[in-house]
Amino acid sequence: MLAMNYRGPFRVRAEQKPEPEIEHPEDAIVRVLRSCICGSDLHLYHGLVPDTRVGSTFGHEFIGIVEAVGPGVQKLKVGDKVLVPFNIACGKCAFCKQELYGNCHESNPEATAVGGIFGYSHTAGGFDGGQAEYVRVPYADVGPLVIPEDMHPDDAVLLTDVVPTGYQAAEMGGIKKGDTVVVFGAGPVGIMAAKCAWLFGAGRVIVIDHIEYRLDFVRNYAQCEAYNFRSMTDPVVFLKKITDWFGADVCIDAVGSDAAGNAMQTITGRKMMLQAGSATALHWAINSVKKGGIVSIVGVYGPTDNLVPIGNVVNKGITIRANQASVKRLLPRLIEHVRSGYIDPKAIVSHRIPLEEVADAYHIFSAKLDNCIKPILIPPSARQ
Amino acid sequence: MDLEKKFSHIKGWGVDADPDNEPTYPMKKYTGDDHQRLNWDRPVQQTLTAEVLHSNERPEVSAVFGTTCPPSGWSGKIRRYAFKHSESSYLHWLPLLLADRVNVVEGIADDLRKGHIPNIFAEKGWKAEWKYNRTGLIKKVTVAALVTTAAVLITKKLTAKKR
Incomplete structure (x- = not known):
């Protein structure tokens, strides 16, 4: 599959890498429809976050279609169109029970100060992110939410973090x-x-x-x-x-x-x-x-x-x-606000760029070229 | 003045105003489970299929973890050293930053070993720079060329003097 590949500070490229696999009974594999570059991805891109390893794929803001689920997944099913919060949360630990989904204790072995985050260095768990065609989503019954029929995909992807x-x-x-x-x-x-x-x-x-x-x-x-x-x-x-x-x-x-x-x-x-x-x-x-x-x-x-x-x-x-935003806690209220017209997330999207041009996308966002506010990456499989 | 009237032009003004929004609520809905410490009903443990380093501030790896880019080479050795120290120590974070930089060199060596010459300019997004900031790019290249030329000329002059 095609995926963004970090090569060092200010250097990324789109490259083929193996598709992710189910590694835990509660995993799902999601085919990405679109993913954003977040301002916080720029901290990684600029080499400011320790334990950002060469070969990693960034991206913690994405939506997609469930392609496969592990045997422990009860609620999500293949074919569901989901938005995936940037925090990886187990739903069982003392922190998740307090709705502190950004502080889960069962999703990041490398650091206790932060929960697992998709594509955000090994300091946040060493998970590959969604700037790719496919992504592994742990605890698939906890974080991901089926996108309401009436919701614009750009609104949905911006509800994952921004x-x-x-x-x-x-x-x-x-x-x-x-x-x-x-x-x-x-x-x-x-x-x-x-x-x-x-x-x-x-x-x-x-x-x-x-x-x-x-x-x-x-x-x-x-x-x-x-x-x-x-x-x-x-x-x-x-x-x-x-x-x-x-x-x-x-x-x-x-x-x-x-x-x-x-x-x-x-x-x-x-x-x-x-x-x-x-x-x-x-x-x-x-x-x-x-x-x-x-x-x-x-x-x-x-x-x-x-x-x-x-x-x-x-x-x-x-x-x-x-704190890191507790996305799962906030989603029901925010979906209401989008429906009521109080917030119009998609209005901030300024660029839609093919995943193949990820290096240019990062540079445009980082150097604030072409009046860039928010770039979205579209994988080739989502454009067919 | 009636604030609702004043801000009637802003859609949704005040819909989430909550006089009880004091520090902690609703950020934290306290359950008392904190006193049970780590003794919750843990999710199934993911099988370790790759080397995963874990913080020494926790007894074991979390139930799930990423398996991408396991530590390897010189950068891996530095990372293993870093994880002997806590998240509270410079001896954890500074070696990790060093390992990241060593890893960049390893990445280039790996590319070359696979017969791939990395196109650094493309990876840095210079195509976009050419498209949207041509003048800036020309300026940068000109300055770099001038500095390099000056450095070469000075070095040559110094070498000639020594002879």
Whole structure:
């Protein structure tokens, strides 16, 4: 089968590799109809995540058709069209029982800090991902959901990660009616977080980024304010000023380890890798939120350390809430929201690219060429 | 001012507003199972068919795991060393980053061994760069060419001086 193949930082290609097999009674094999490149895939692509092995296939946002199931699979059947949450969850451990499906303890031997994730390095379990024609899906009765008949496939594929992550970012913000919410990052997750902040009753939503075309997009899509931090001397002072020198009620970090905007963070985090990526967005979030405010983190960081002003967290009495999105928990509500027209996920898709051109797709997304917001990869077998 | 009226132009405004959304709920629906520790009814154990390294912060491998790209070669040796140390230690993560870089060289050697010369430019997506950022690409190539030429000329000059 054709699959994306990681060769090293900034180097990927499409290549033939053996089709996956059932390796556990609760496995399914899914033929992929489309998969996305996620902003967090770029952290892998840039070589920032430890234990990213050459030959791996990325991709944790995909939908497809069930081609085979293991003997222990009861609910899914061959031919079902499913969307597959990015978290691999057993449904039985203490964490899954608490609906913390992003923290499953039975899907990742390599690290205890994170549950299994499709195509996200051996630090997240060493599973191949969905940027391929076929993918092995463990615990097939737990995560995958049969796509409702009336749902557009682009909406379905974005419900595997982007929409739930953006929604949970807003949810974790504990937004109260009338709150001012600042979202750092106008990538797909930041765009979705801004959109969802309104659903929780935000009174003002502000997005900060430095890519003009993305700021234009989010301004229209999420009906919010959007500012370029390159055009201001200090984004923290700017945010204090426009919130009556009080600070935002809630700040959301939707950037993670690839953040721009601070030379010291960029050099030590992204270039020299002395810390787990650049923590500029988190730094700004902590310093821009009001005393007693909430900082919600969904941006992805590596597992080592980051330089953040933890003293300010203490002195300001900030609550930090963070997690990988619990996709399975959120899906029923989010499907309702898509049906009600409150969220239109497919509107953020900017590129549909054949899987064969995966190297170009990664470069377009990484270098933000051609006004790219969200690229989708289509395998050859899905185009016939 | 009535907030609902103010934001009536935003579809779905406030539908998920929940005054009880305090820290932890609904992120965590506490069940009390935490006190049972790891003694849940475990899923069937996947059979080990490849070498799978596991964190020393857990007693054994998880019930399922990925079997792609098992550790091999020099990078594999470094990874095995890394997994002797906990996720809390630099001696875990820094060797893993080193192993990843060694693995890149192994990947190129493997390609060559199979008679495949990797097209680094295609793998880096330069076709897209040519299509969407031609000026930038020309600038990059020009700067690289100038720097290389300067380096060659300086080296030649220094070598001639030594003679």
